[in-house]
Amino acid sequence: MxxxxxxxxxxxxxxxxxxxxxxxxxxxxxxxxxxxxxxxxxxxxxxxxxxxxxxxxxxxxxxxxxxxxxxxxxxxxxxxxxxxxxxxxxxxxxxxxxxxxxxxxxxxxxxxxxxxxxxxxxxxxxxxxxxxxxxxxxxxxxxxxxxxxxxxxxxxxxxxxxxxxxxxxxxxxxxxxxxxxxxxxxxxxxxxxxxADGKSFPTGTAGTFKPVTPVRALDTRSAIGAPQAPVGPNGEVTLQIAGANGIPATGVTAVVLNVTATNATQNSYVTVYPHGQSRPTASNLNFTAGQTVPNLVTVPVVDGKITLYNAAGTTDLVGDIGGYYTSAGTGSRFTTAGPTRVMDTRSAIGVPKAPVGPGQEVTLQVAGQNGVPATGVTSVVLNVTATQGTTGGYVTVYPHGQSRPTASNLNFTAGQTVPNLVSVPVVDGKVTFYNAGGSTELIADLAGYYSGTGSVFVPTGPTRALDSRNGTGGVHAPIQGGKKVNVPIDSWRNGVPPFGATAVALNVTATNASTAGYVSVFGGKQATPSSSNLNFTAGQTVPNAVITPVGGGVWFFNAAGNVDLVADVAGYFTAN
CATH class of the missing domain: 2.60.40.3880 (Immunoglobulin-like)
Structure with a gap:
């Protein structure tokens, strides 16, 4: 202060x-x-x-x-x-x-x-x-x-x-x-x-979170939620959220959706934004031709709908709902806890030391561990990374003891390291990870959890708060290896109050990397963690959703080489 x-x-x-x-x-x-x-x-x-x-x-x-x-x-x-x-x-x-x-x-x-x-x-x-x-x-x-x-x-x-x-x-x-x-x-x-300063800033209604077992709400390959056709250049599809797939018809303020782009014919990006609003300059997914890229998106719901825009070429889009925010006050509140590594199959953290084989599962105890309460937890937020996969495949994270959904959270090729933020319901204090093909190592870093106490979510974006390519956020050059930069995310220019916010939801993109490396994103008052949020190779453009504590800005740490970083604010968490 x-x-x-x-x-x-x-x-x-x-x-x-x-x-x-x-x-x-x-x-x-x-x-x-x-x-x-x-x-x-x-x-x-x-x-x-x-x-x-x-x-x-x-x-x-x-x-x-x-x-x-x-x-x-x-x-x-x-x-x-x-x-x-x-x-x-x-x-x-x-x-x-x-x-x-x-x-x-x-x-x-x-x-x-x-x-x-x-x-x-x-x-x-x-x-x-x-x-x-x-x-x-x-x-x-x-x-x-x-x-x-x-x-x-x-x-x-x-x-x-x-x-x-x-x-x-x-x-x-x-x-x-x-x-x-x-x-x-x-x-x-x-x-x-x-x-008043005569400016309008999009601020949605505060909501509490209702987790759902992942459900496929959109698939342009099979006419789920939209016509059966790839999305063309400068093309859009509108997806009905409220009143569909078990989501209430009223009171829905934002939706948490795992969006996957696949079968792309050109390098492109996808922007997911509130229906009927002006399309922002922010992006949610960046991909190259033929690449399959997932990313978790939190987006305000307007008139019960959201819109997905594809910039270039054609691409199929898949959307799996992981939960929604409601103004009815019947959901759960968020508490930050981490970033903390809670699972690593390479070193026996949380589960036995062994790659997860084809068609195999591992179950992780989350309640009562690593600062998560033993009872009352409805959902957990994890940054899940697949690495050292022997073949192309996908990973599904779902509530323990429930039927495995058809939705996926991560898609990867052999040898690729792919992270993705996951919000998953907790049953019996546990969550389960399923690997579809080959064998792969799995890593999970805890970002927080939902329960009866904590913070509500206020959707605001997406709003660009950082772009080291053009000086947005006060960063005017690529971040060097072993260095970190602090960005004042908690500012009205980003739609976030300078005090009172407990955490922010971001979409962070790494691009123009000079070498393989990783980036960690963490709160302004936190020490540099051992966990990572983005993993990339030289020249690769990789996005990932991040939920991090805020207060004193947000730190972005680059482990090796030089890399440009872009961060878009989706909203913030606050006590009331």
């Missing part, structure tokens, strides 16, 4: 325009304290009172606006414990803004640092809650304001860093700031003036 050094306790020398205005509510249940609300100006040495009549101007599309501070003064000598602070925008204010409560909760975020004389107590994002009456409330964790040392008095401060995404219209949002404890409440008005 970026906090101006002059804001907070002991901000000596700061001028407050308009005088000191401590405010306390006239109430029978009065907390024995006063509130003083102030906000920074363009001059960090000058602050102004923050009130309903003097709202804080919040610039849209700006990652870090200036800060506001709630000073807590005039407490009893012993201080107060068990306090909770909150900020509420009334239902009337929400309605008058022209935005829905859900839209405002995705557009405005706030990170707060709570301090008293003893120093920092907490620094975290306060998530919005949409109340039953349509109002919005963000709330702090429980905290205390206590004296520290003989002769000291109890004084506290809550320093709030606001941030706002893009929007088409400005809005006045009168608000109420409260501090509540066992003895009562003290409150003061503090409005926000959201100043």
């Amino acid at each position: 970026r906090v101006n050094r002059r804001v907070g306790l002991g901000a000596a020398g700061v001028v407050l325009l308009g005088g000191l205005l401590p405010v306390q509510a006239a109430s029978a249940a009065q907390l024995p304290a006063t509130l003083q609300l102030e906000c920074e100006t363009a001059n960090p040495d000058i602050r102004v009172p923050w009130s309903a009549d003097r709202p804080f101007e919040l610039a849209g599309g700006v990652d870090y606006n200036r800060v506001c501070v709630a000073f807590i003064h005039n407490l009893p000598p012993a201080g107060l414990a068990g306090l909770r602070a909150s900020y509420t925008i009334s239902a009337e204010s929400v309605t008058a803004s022209g935005y829905t409560a859900q839209q405002l909760s995705r557009t405005i975020v706030m990170n707060a640092a709570i301090t008293d004389g003893g120093g920092l107590q907490s620094a975290e994002t306060w998530p919005w809650k949409v109340n039953g009456d349509g109002s919005l409330t963000m709330e702090s964790p429980v905290f205390s304001v206590l004296p520290h040392g003989p002769g000291t008095t109890a004084n506290g401060a809550i320093t709030m860093q606001f941030s706002a995404g893009s929007g088409l219209r400005s809005a006045q949002l009168p608000g109420q700031f409260k501090v509540t404890g066992a003895q009562g409440t003290v409150q003061a008005g503090g409005g926000l003036h959201y100043v």
